[in-house]
Amino acid sequence: xxxxxxxxxxxxxxxxxxxxxxxxAVSVTQTLGNCDVFDEPSLSEIAKWSTCRIIALxxxxxxxxxxxxxxxxxxxxxxxxQDELSDTDWSKSWRKEWSPQTFAETLCICxxxxxxxxxxxxxxxxxxxxxxxxxxxxxxSLCLNxxxxxxxxxxxxxxxxxxxxxxxxGISAIKLGAAYVTGVELDADAIVVSxxxxxxxxxxxxxxxxxxxxxxxxNVADILIANILLxxxxxxxxxxxxxxxxxxxxxxxxxxxxxxxxxxSTYSERFSINLAQTDGDWALLRAVCLS
Numbered sequence: 001x002x003x004x005x006x007x008x009x010x011x012x013x014x015x016x017x018x019x020x021x022x023x024x025a026v027s028v029t030q031t032l033g034n035c036d037v038f039d040e041p042s043l044s045e046i047a048k049w050s051t052c053r054i055i056a057l058x059x060x061x062x063x064x065x066x067x068x069x070x071x072x073x074x075x076x077x078x079x080x081x082q083d084e085l086s087d088t089d090w091s092k093s094w095r096k097e098w099s100p101q102t103f104a105e106t107l108c109i110c111x112x113x114x115x116x117x118x119x120x121x122x123x124x125x126x127x128x129x130x131x132x133x134x135x136x137x138x139x140x141s142l143c144l145n146x147x148x149x150x151x152x153x154x155x156x157x158x159x160x161x162x163x164x165x166x167x168x169x170g171i172s173a174i175k176l177g178a179a180y181v182t183g184v185e186l187d188a189d190a191i192v193v194s195x196x197x198x199x200x201x202x203x204x205x206x207x208x209x210x211x212x213x214x215x216x217x218x219n220v221a222d223i224l225i226a227n228i229l230l231x232x233x234x235x236x237x238x239x240x241x242x243x244x245x246x247x248x249x250x251x252x253x254x255x256x257x258x259x260x261x262x263x264x265s266t267y268s269e270r271f272s273i274n275l276a277q278t279d280g281d282w283a284l285l286r287a288v289c290l291s
Contacts, residue, residue: 001057001058001059001084001085002057002058002059002060002061002063002064002082002083002084002085003055003056003057003058003064003081003082003083003085004020004025004055004056004057004058004064004067004068004071004080004081004082005053005054005055005056005079005080005081005082005083006053006054006071006077006078006079006080006081007051007052007053007054007077007078007079008051008052008054008075008076008077008078009050009051009076010030010050010051010052012075013030013052013054014256014281016054016071016075018229018230018254019067019070019071019074020054020056020067020071021137022229023058023063023066023067023070024058024059024060024063024066024067024187025056025057025058025063025067026057026058026059026128027056027057027128028054028055028056029054029055029056030052030053030054053079057085059189061084064082068080068082099111099114100114100115100116100117101141102117102120103141103144103145103147103148104144104145104146104147104148104149105121105148106121106122106148106151106176107120107121107122107124107144107147107148107172107175107176108120108121108122108123108124109124109126109144109168109172110123110124110125110126111125111126111127111128112125112127112200113127122148122172122175122176123175124168124171124172124175124201125197125200125201126166126167126168126171126197138279138280138281138282139227139253139254139255139282139284140168140169140227140253141279142253142276142277142278142279142282142283142284143169143225143227143251143253143284144168144169144172145277146251146276146277146284146286147169147172147173147176148176151176151177153222153223153249154173154176154177154178154223155177155178156177156178156179157173157177157178157179157222157223158178158179158180158181158182158220158221158222158223159173159178159180159181159182159221159222159223159224159225160181160182160183160184160213160220160221160223160224160225160243161173161181161182161183161184161225161227162184162224162225162226162228162236162240163184163185163186163226163227163228163232163254164183164184164185164190164194164209165185165187165190165194165227166190166193166194166197167183167193167194167195167197167198167207167209168197169225169227170182170183170194170198170207170209171197171198171201171203171207173223173225174201174203174206174207175201175203178206178223179206180206180207181206181207181208182207182208182209182210182213182221183207183208183209183210184209184210184211184212184213185209185210185211186211186212188211191209191210191211194209195209213239213243217242217243218242218243219242219243219244219245219246220243220245221243221244221245221248222245222248222249223248223249223250223251224240224243224244224248224249224250224251225251225253226240226250226251226252226253226254227251227253227254228253228254229254230254230255230256230259230262230263233252233254233255233263234262234263234266237266237267237270241270241271241289241291244289245289246289246290246291247288247289248288248289249286249287249288249289250267250271250273250286250287250288250289251276251284251285251286251287252267252284252285252286252287253282253283253284253285254282255282255283255284255285256281256282256283257278257281257282257283258281259283260275260283260285263285264285267285267287270289270290270291271287271288271289271290272287272288272290273285273286273287273288274286274287
């Protein structure tokens with residue numbers, strides 16, 4: 001495990017977070033601001049960090065090196081440091097930070113070393129740190145909450161999870177009633193992890209992970225989920241339209257609220273699209289295929 005830490009201006013956090021996650025970070029932590037953020041709420045001006053420290057964790061040295069080059073190229077940072085963490089240091093600091101999470105009062109995401117709540121309606125066991133997708137990031141939790149709130153739409157559905165990462169969304173969809181899931185993921189290591197996660201959750205016969213969708217495949221998905229980044233979301237509109245059935249549902253996550261109008265403009269010709277949910281600065285868009 002490798003860590004990358006540095007100081008930045010706080011207003012850059014959301015932008016640099018996306019860069020780090022794209023480079024393969026399994027976690028991004030914002031800490032050690034330059035003032036106390038816990039002022040009394042009655043004050044007219046609440047203190048906010050103008051600078052903060054970022055700590056990003058990576059499974060491999062090449063991922064950490066790539067992130068380091070991207071940060072140096074695109075941002076002004078201070079006190080930049082790259083470290084290798086021993087397995088002992090990592091496991092001690094890592095596992096104690098995680099606990100079971102519940103979404104939409106029906107879906108529990110639980111690390112393998114934690115005891116889940118008694119009799120959860122739907123349980124998915126995912127260990128953090130293997131590939132992106134544990135439920136802790138707002139973009140993933142927005143998707144999980146929507147799935148848990150729309151069980152009737154999931155029933156017997158074919159779901160495509162585009163940018164599947166750890167497989168958490170696809171596995172959750174199966175647990176919640178989907179008939180079959182296709183996970184599309186460019187990262188070969190993530191595909192290995194997602195297949196292991198599917199087996200660990202007993203859904204391997206209902207889910208397949210691939211690195212691409214054949215160009216002649218069309219009108220197959222009842223639901224397509226894309227928890228990725230803005231640029232590929234904008235570029236993939238024709239492919240998503242081709243893969244979805246008429247009246248199929250498209251969920252777009254990984255989008256900042258400030259980027260919603262741009263996505264809506266791109267998708268509005270062939271989709272009926274609207275803002276479904278927000279979590280902080282992150283947005284989930286729901287679109288219905290019109291043709």
